[in-house]
């Protein structure tokens with residue numbers, strides 16, 4: 001039995017947008033974690049750096065009497081690559097290049113006569 005449901009990516013961009021732009025790029029996970037160097041315990045994922053700081057403050061108060069344990073850190077995802085949005089348009093560039101090539105071949109074929 002085949003499913004008649006359209007893929008989520010096609011539904012998200014619409015038929016023309018999906019045809020021109022292709023599948024939207026996957027967004028990397030933006031989870032933050034807190035790791036205590038003394039307890040060797042990790043907490044998270046937290047949706048934001050501020051939420052990870054709140055977990056850190058709670059852990060400091062609850063387990064270490066408010067002091068900052070050695071080696072603690074908040075692990076954040078790497079900053080986004082500024083060229084990531086360009087990679088999302090790569091299918092459109094390829095389709096435009098193919099269409100331009102076809103037009104060029106047709107033009108050169110019929111321009112010689």
Ligand SMILES: [Zn+2]
Nearest residue numbers: 036038039063
């Ligand atoms: Zn700890």
